[in-house]
Amino acid sequence: MEPNFNQIEEICAGDISFRNRMIMILKKEFPVEYEELTLLIEKKKYSKSAELVHKIKHKIALLGMEKSYDVAVNFENELKNGKMTLYSEFLLILDKIDQFLKNT
Amino acid sequence: MLKCIIIDDEELSRAIIESYCDKLDHLDAVKQFDNALDAIKYINTNPVDLVFLDIHMPELNGFDFIDSLNNPPNIILVTSDSDFALNAFEYNCIVDYLVKPIKLPRFIKAVTKIEKTQALVSQSHSEVNKELYINIDRRLIKLHIPDIYLIEAKGDYINIKTETQNHIVHTTMKKIEEKLPEDLFLKIHRSYIINLRKIVDIEDNSVLIKKEVIPVSRSNRPELMKRLNLLG
Numbered sequence: 001m002e003p004n005f006n007q008i009e010e011i012c013a014g015d016i017s018f019r020n021r022m023i024m025i026l027k028k029e030f031p032v033e034y035e036e037l038t039l040l041i042e043k044k045k046y047s048k049s050a051e052l053v054h055k056i057k058h059k060i061a062l063l064g065m066e067k068s069y070d071v072a073v074n075f076e077n078e079l080k081n082g083k084m085t086l087y088s089e090f091l092l093i094l095d096k097i098d099q100f101l102k103n104t
Numbered sequence: 105m106l107k108c109i110i111i112d113d114e115e116l117s118r119a120i121i122e123s124y125c126d127k128l129d130h131l132d133a134v135k136q137f138d139n140a141l142d143a144i145k146y147i148n149t150n151p152v153d154l155v156f157l158d159i160h161m162p163e164l165n166g167f168d169f170i171d172s173l174n175n176p177p178n179i180i181l182v183t184s185d186s187d188f189a190l191n192a193f194e195y196n197c198i199v200d201y202l203v204k205p206i207k208l209p210r211f212i213k214a215v216t217k218i219e220k221t222q223a224l225v226s227q228s229h230s231e232v233n234k235e236l237y238i239n240i241d242r243r244l245i246k247l248h249i250p251d252i253y254l255i256e257a258k259g260d261y262i263n264i265k266t267e268t269q270n271h272i273v274h275t276t277m278k279k280i281e282e283k284l285p286e287d288l289f290l291k292i293h294r295s296y297i298i299n300l301r302k303i304v305d306i307e308d309n310s311v312l313i314k315k316e317v318i319p320v321s322r323s324n325r326p327e328l329m330k331r332l333n334l335l336g
Contacts, residue, residue: 007205011120018123025116054160055114058184058204062116 003063003100011062022062027101030059034094041087050079053090060093063100068093106218107151110136111143111169112158112182117204121156121182124211131215140164144172152177154218159183170195178218182206236283238264238273245271250288253302254313255280257295292320292328300331 005023012019033056040049057072071093075086108131112118118136125133134152137143140161147155157179159166166183170176176197181188184204192198199221200214236252237244247266254265257277264271264280273280281291291297292311296318304312309325311318320328 010207011205012123013208015123018119021119022116025119029115051160051162054184058114058117061184062205 001065001067003065003097005104006064007062023104026059026062027104030056030097030101033059034098037094038091041084046079046082046084049084050076053079056094060097063097065093065097068096105130105132106153106215107132107134108154108156109134109143109146109152110156111138111140111161111166112136112156113138113161114158117158117182117206120206121211124206124208127208128212128215130219140166140169140172144169147173147177153222154178154180154215156180156182159185159188167191167195170197178221180214180218238271240271240273247271249284250299250301252284252289253299254316254318255289255297290324290328290331292318292324294321306332 005019008019008022012022033052037049037052037056040052053072053076057069057076060069060072071086071089075084075090078084078086108125110118110121110125110133112121115138118138122133122136125131131154134150135146137146141164143155144164155177157166157169159181160183164172166181167188170179176195179195179198181192181198181201182204183201186201186203189201192201199217202210202214234249236247236249238247239245247264251266251268252264253267255277256263256265258272261272261274262277262280264273277291277294277297281289281297284297288299288301289297290300298311298313298318302313304314306312306320306328309320309322311320311328
């Protein structure tokens, strides 16, 4: 599923300033976390990477990407066990979100 | 009003909870923390009624936070995982468990649980307030306050009269008066305190309680008349 703001709209219930605040936080935090994750993976810091994927997965859920959320959950569990077979699939999800937020 | 704090390392999550708290009149989100350590320092000097607590946090996690407190307040766990639900049952202070992203109806349901708990606590407190222990021959005897219909001064003693028994206790009228609910009892004479619900009738300067005629002093009569639901 493509990223969308449906969940955020539901949470904000018509409160435009709150909606804008949420999107602003997403735009501010997501690129930083994305970059940090790639660095941690490069350094094979799997435990720290799992913690970061845990944080990112809330954003994935907020953007209404249910299947991607499941991938994030599985990837987080993989990282906890020192594996990363889902990394490339997860990167595609992050790219999609990155583009969506940049175009918003 | 429930005074609460939010502990979550995710700004988005804190913002959502804060906005929901703003929507509910009886919730006052007084402070937010992005880590548990700062929250511990705060809560040790600023007691709160409720904590919205993330489990996954750097350094100290949510359960470490609870373990660090001697007397934790009500906690609503907030997390992206449902895996910790079982651990949550080990803590009496944990009232509910919210999975992110939190929706308002589910949030309200969680907060309502605390209100129900508080109502039960306050009900049990008011039950306790209906009890009075008196010391007779080194025994503490429990009296049900609404059963008392009359208290009579007897020198250094008072005679507490209930539906079933009389109890002579070594104390003063002033001390017993302080222990009785003001809405139920009234001192109508320097030697008599009556239970207003037990009045049968009032005639001139006396009150009939059960079968006893009790004098009403001139100075106490206006207050007695004020407390009656008087017609005409």
